[in-house]
Amino acid sequence: MDYNLKVKLIDKDAMLPFQAHPGDAGFDLFAAEEKLIKSGEAELISTGIILELPEGTEAQVRPRSGLALKHSVTVLNSPGTIDEGYRGEVKVILINHGKEDFKVEKQMRIAQMVIAPVAKVQLTQVEEVSGSERGTGGFGSSGIK
Secondary structure (H helix, E strand, O other), X not given: OOOOOEEEEOOOOOOOOEOOOOOOOXXXXXXXXXXXXXXXXXXXXXXXXXXXXXXXXXXXXXXXXXXXXXXXXXXXXXXXXXXXXXOOEEEEEEEEOOOOOEEEOOOOEEEEEEEEEOOOOOOOOOOOOOOOOOOOOOOOOOOOO
């Protein structure tokens, strides 16, 4: 599917999201501000952009693997969802699981954004649901090997 994602820059330090490599699923999101994230704490980071998502889509905000591996910094509510009708600034909740404070710098890549279709779902209340092979097996029910 081809979509047209409209992006408005609202901060002088904002950067247009982009895909680092052809075929990448995610668009890099950049910080529009400097902020210190203390060890064990979370901060809301401005990107300086507003999106107009295509009809029938959402934007999923996900961690960057390099920040997670090298600095133990990740997106707290991963994946964060940006709904189609939202027209406010995109902000990212980052948490620092590391032992050292982490400084977010302006125009640093802080997260990635994946545009995904949203299924139109009609809910129907019922008295019973059908059985399945799995049944009520939940957490850990399939083992680890």
